[in-house]
Amino acid sequence: MRSVEEWIGKTDDTAIPPRxxxxxxExxxxxxxxxxxxxMPCDEWDLDHIKAIWRGGEHRExxxxxxxxxxxxxxxxEEQTEQAKCDRIRKKHLGIWPxxxxxxxxxxxxKTRNV
Structure with a gap:
C-alpha cells in the first residue's frame, strides 16, 4: 500500500514539484x-511522459x-513530427486543410513532327 498520495497535475503544463x-x-x-x-549527478535529465499527453496520457506521477x-x-x-502528420491527415479528412x-x-x- 502506498503511504504517499500520487501527484496529479492540475493542468497539462503544471510544473512537476522536486519531491x-x-x-x-528513485x-x-x-x-x-x-x-x-x-x-550521474553531472548529467542533465528530465521527466518524460510514458504515454504522451496528446495520445491520451495523463500528467501524473x-x-x-x-x-x-x-x-x-x-x-x-520524433513525437512532434508524428503528431503534426496525424493533425494534417485529420484536417484533410475533415476538409479543413488548405x-x-x-x-x-x-x-x-x-512536338512529334517537323513540319
Whole structure:
C-alpha cells in the first residue's frame, strides 16, 4: 500500500514539484529509460511522459519516467513530427486543410513532327 498520495497535475503544463522528481528518479533506480544508462549527478535529465499527453496520457506521477535530456529531445522531436502528420491527415479528412493556390504548370504538348 502506498503511504504517499500520487501527484496529479492540475493542468497539462503544471510544473512537476522536486519531491515528485525525486520519487520518480528513485522508483526507476536513476536509470535513463530511453538509453538504459545510469544518470550521474553531472548529467542533465528530465521527466518524460510514458504515454504522451496528446495520445491520451495523463500528467501524473505514474505516467512519468526519468530520461537524459539529449535522448528526451530526440524522442520529443520524433513525437512532434508524428503528431503534426496525424493533425494534417485529420484536417484533410475533415476538409479543413488548405488546398494549394499554386497552378499546375505544363510544358504543353510535345512536338512529334517537323513540319
Amino acid at each position: 515528485v522528481r525525486l520519487r520518480v528518479f 522508483k526507476f533506480g536513476g536509470i535513463c529509460q530511453l538509453s538504459g544508462r545510469k544518470i 505514474t505516467n512519468l519516467h526519468p530520461v537524459l535530456r539529449a535522448h528526451h529531445r530526440l524522442k520529443s522531436s 488546398s494549394s493556390s499554386a497552378k499546375i504548370k505544363s510544358r504543353g504538348f510535345a
